[in-house]
Amino acid sequence: MTIRKTLARLALAAAAGALTLPAWGEESGWAQLNMPQGVTDISRKIYALHMEIFWVCVVIGVVVFGAMIWSMIAFRKSKGAVADTTLVHNTQVEVVWTVIPVIILVAMAVPAARTLIEIEDTTRTGLNIKVTGFQWGWEYDYLDQGVTYFSHLDRASDAARELGSGVDPTTVPHYLLNVDHPLVVPNGVKVRLLITGADVIHSWWVKDLGVKKDAIPGFINEAWFKVDDGWTGLLRGNCAELCGRDHGFMPIVVDVRSRADFDTWLKNTAAEQKQAASPGASAPTGPLPNATAPAAAAPATRAPATATATVAAAG
Amino acid sequence: MAEPHAHAAAHDDHDHKPHGWRRWVFATNHKDIGTMYLVLSCTMFFIGGIAAECIRLELFRPGLQFFDPQFFNSLTTMHGLIMIFGAIMPAFVGLANWMVPMQVGAPDMALPRLNNFSFWILPFAFTLLIGSFFVPGGAPAGGWTMYPPLILQTGAAFPMLIFSVHLMGMSSILGAINVIVTIMNMRAPGMTLLRMPLFVWSWLITAYLLIAVMPVLAGAVTMLLTDHFFGTTFFTAAGGGDPVMFQHIFWFFGHPEVYIMILPAFGIISEIIPTFSRKPLFGYEAMVYAVASIAFLSFIVWAHHMFTVGMPLAAQLFFMLSTMLIAIPTGVKVFNWTATMWKGSLSFEPPMLFALAFLFLFSIGGFSGLMLAMVPADYQYQDTYFVFAHFHYVLVTGALFSIIAAVYYWLPKWTGHMYDMKLGTWHFWLSAIFVNVLFFPQHFLGLAGMPRRIPDYAVQFTDWNMVSSIGAFGFGLSQLLFPYLIIKCIRAGRAAGNRAWEGAHGLEWELPSPPPFHSWTTPPSDAVIARGAAH
Amino acid sequence: MTDAHAHDSSQYYIPHHSPWPILGSVTLFTVMLGAVSYLNDWLGAWVFLPGAALLGTLFFLWFGTVIDENQRGIYNLQVDRSFRMGMMWFIFSEVMFFAAFFGALFYARVLSVPWLGGEGVKVFTNYILWPHFEPAWPTSGPGHVGGRADSSFNVMNPLGIPALNTAILLTSGFTVTMAHHALRAGKRTPLAIWLALTFLLGFTFVGFQAHEYGEAYANMGLKLSTGIYGSTFFMLTGFHGLHVTIGAIMLTVIWLRVMRGHFTPKRHFAFEAVAWYWHFVDVVWLGLFIFVYWL
Ligand code: HEA
Ligand code: HEA
Ligand code: CUA
């Protein structure tokens, strides 16, 4: 059959093409095939759960697809197979293939439920941060700490992403995954996020924390994470609910620091924001630190792009 | 009494059918209306497909090359709406129109004028929907799920969207009523419920689903309308409402809706596999019960689309467990199809090829569905390309492939001509390969963290997006073979006998090809019915 | 042009081609376009109103054809059964339409309002966003949306007009059943009287409802825009009132047909269809009375 021959030739060509592809490096997109394990206990549990269901599906797939392929090969009319038309019903096998999936499903549901119950436990947190999504960015409010600021897509990405900007995205560091002011948090502390939306629904998602929670206008959702003790670096995420024109352009960056570093940062920033807000201050008023306000320059100039500890390296 | 009878007979021979445009516009004949549904569906599939190709073009590489983000979101929204309401659903209704009366031994649908009304509402609904591209503010861009408050930011297109959904809903409800009444009331004497072909069974159950959920969708979008124009606060917290309430109402419709798009597919596959295995369907009754349980379960799983909205723990657990349960009846179906092939005598004509691809690829989509049902894992999958991969496997290689398989299966019956098998086989292989190139990498993208509904992405996602886009172009172009093949078949082709396929059973194959204008003017005899329903 | 001289109708009946469906779709489209252009301030109601009039006329003509065919005795029992089943499933779809709005009512009362008040899993919602909101029903929400100038509002006393309306509808359910008995017994005069009573009661109900709405808007600060209470109250009672109006009009048509001598004690599908519809409207009202007005 010519079709078969042509297909074989096509397959060969495809295989040859695959060999000439760029090597599967750490940074290369080709290697990104799976969920990252993340940097919290919960994110690793989710990863384990994900892998478990994945393998269960693979095994079921091998068995079921195996049976199908076997039928397709063994019972071909072209090879003279004659149909056994009496084979229309068999209560025994039917019971078996109803009961076995039930058992498999129970085996999957138990760890899932356990992890879920753990995730939903938002008690005993060490730090409360109110997170407000808006069109298009995030506002972080360290409750009772006197620190509030906005976080937007960083300037370089913002310039490059314009229609016909002429900028090659590959030359922009962390294109679309960088912000002007990241969320700063300590490691080893259970941080509670109180998430809400200002205008439409957004969703705060950082996959390495295993957290995705919708930001619903008028309501507050709780989520929490506790980064491994001793882990520092930057984590990147996105808004994960369609929120209008620039939904693709409101990333999230979390800057994880040691407790001591974090405490200093919090104290300094609170002081700066208080000074900036006080009537006598010469700096532009407004409670937020941003790159143009000298008083707030300290947190802002810790440009995330320069930090080396990326998740890929850590994971 | 010879006189009136002779008149009736002569009457039938001439078919008394109007010719020219009146035949279509004033149609009351189930086959003509079925044909119109299928043509509409194909048109909408191409329009929705072109939107998808534009999406894939923009996503071919990072950076915005062609479209403003707002317009990109409109493309996404319209692609989803057009494919679901314009391509898949009308195709199934068209197939029901053609096949149900023939398969139950009836002359036509029970309510022929209503049937034509259900059809003709649709072109106007889509005129309204697609027309929204041309009004100030552009087409709706809030996703096919129309979540408030975002969707309330739509410009002049907003009422057009709402009313087109109302029209589509009306059409579906009236069409479903017609299917139920035809099946319950027009069956030939002797065609008992448990003798009906599975396509009829699955459509009967689908029709119940439609009648139960389309009005709920109508209610949901009506609330959107009044929230937008008349100051109600169903979806505003300040007034005591909740944006999430819309999601609950929408998905109460939306989840049964996805089964509305797969149950008739199950029916089709259950017709094709026995035919080309030359063996009766394995476990007929279990298949009927499985469809019924899937339909029942579909009403109590809706919130699995909303695991990240912050539901109470108990609700999340409940919806996780109920969702997982669906794997059991679905598994029964997959196993029964496999058992039907077991010890059969298989041949691989285009309908069988597409049905086999359905078996494999739908199952893959089902497996990823099951992964999505695990709440903690869904926190990571939700609103990423992993979800896209899941539902394109169940919708494209599931629903769409089953429709293509159905057309290849019944085309000889409809036209009286055999089609070009070789071309059909080419269509199959190109589709089957490219569709995997198109959608399989989307699993990787989703797991690596690419959110859905974004016009531009971080550079590490470039490679798989390029692969996916190449697959999309290849898959899209391959589909051009399909209308070409059909037109060629209508124009010419070797005559097909009554029983176009060696192993085909069922009442439709007892009729001539093409069948007479009124399918069964005298009900088939009991022996004929029994011959078809040998299970 | 819908020819009736079809097949041997003892076996089956298929109307030949008909212009009504396409004209129905075109006018329906005109109505929708008119509504779009009204809401978008394009052409005001200048498309909507003629469209609606055309649509009304069209259904009048379409049903006219069906009635005419029926009177000529073309329909066999199978057609009659098809119509019956069709009507039942249509009513079921209407039930589900109301279910969406009842769902919204229950959701607001059981979930969203308590959540906004800090109950259940959403303590922080109340603590941070709506600190002074006490959950209660009725409510116009933590933002006190709508109502009088000071955003207060009153609710309908269930023992006033609503109770009266309940009595009216229940009575009308009784009278329509009496009419049915009379029809089955072949007694024309009682039939006409009971039926006339039914639609008169129906229109009375609508009149009271209109009066109640007037009161609500003029004196009670209760409007469609009065938060979630106003939204659910007016959407539920409004759609119900619309259905009562349609039902009463249908009853009137049936009454006119009775006066013309249509229907036989054995074959009277149209009468029964409208009676079912009327009972459906009745039952929905009981739900409304209990959950909207009373509890
Ligand atoms: C035809 C359409 C169709 C079908 C059939 C399905 C089938 C299923 N779907 Fe899917 N789904 C969609 C269309 C469909 N879905 C769409 C369109 C969306 C996205 C909507 C949007 O957001 O825009 C979606 C989204 C979606 C989500 C939400 C994801 C998210 O947004 O976070 C979930 C979560 O639970 C889910 C689950 C499932 C499950 C468990 C099934 C099951 O029915 C699958 C059952 C099948 C199998 C499991 C395979 C065969 C079985 C066996 C071989 C037996 C043995 C197996 C085991 C014991 C494991 N789907
Ligand atoms: C049954 C439904 C159905 C079907 C059949 C398809 C078919 C396809 N879909 Fe689907 N899709 C959805 C339902 C469906 N989709 C839904 C519900 C969404 C979610 C929307 C939302 O988020 O709100 C979605 C979203 C969606 C996205 C994500 C958009 C985003 O994130 O913004 C993408 C991207 O790749 C995509 C791609 C495709 C492709 C390439 C096809 C292809 O299979 C299409 C192939 C068909 C053709 C191409 C037409 C025929 C060919 C021609 C006319 C010739 C010309 C062709 C070329 C020039 C190549 N779809
Ligand atoms: Cu914010 Cu998407």
Ligand SMILES: [Cu+2]
């Ligand atoms: Cu679902």
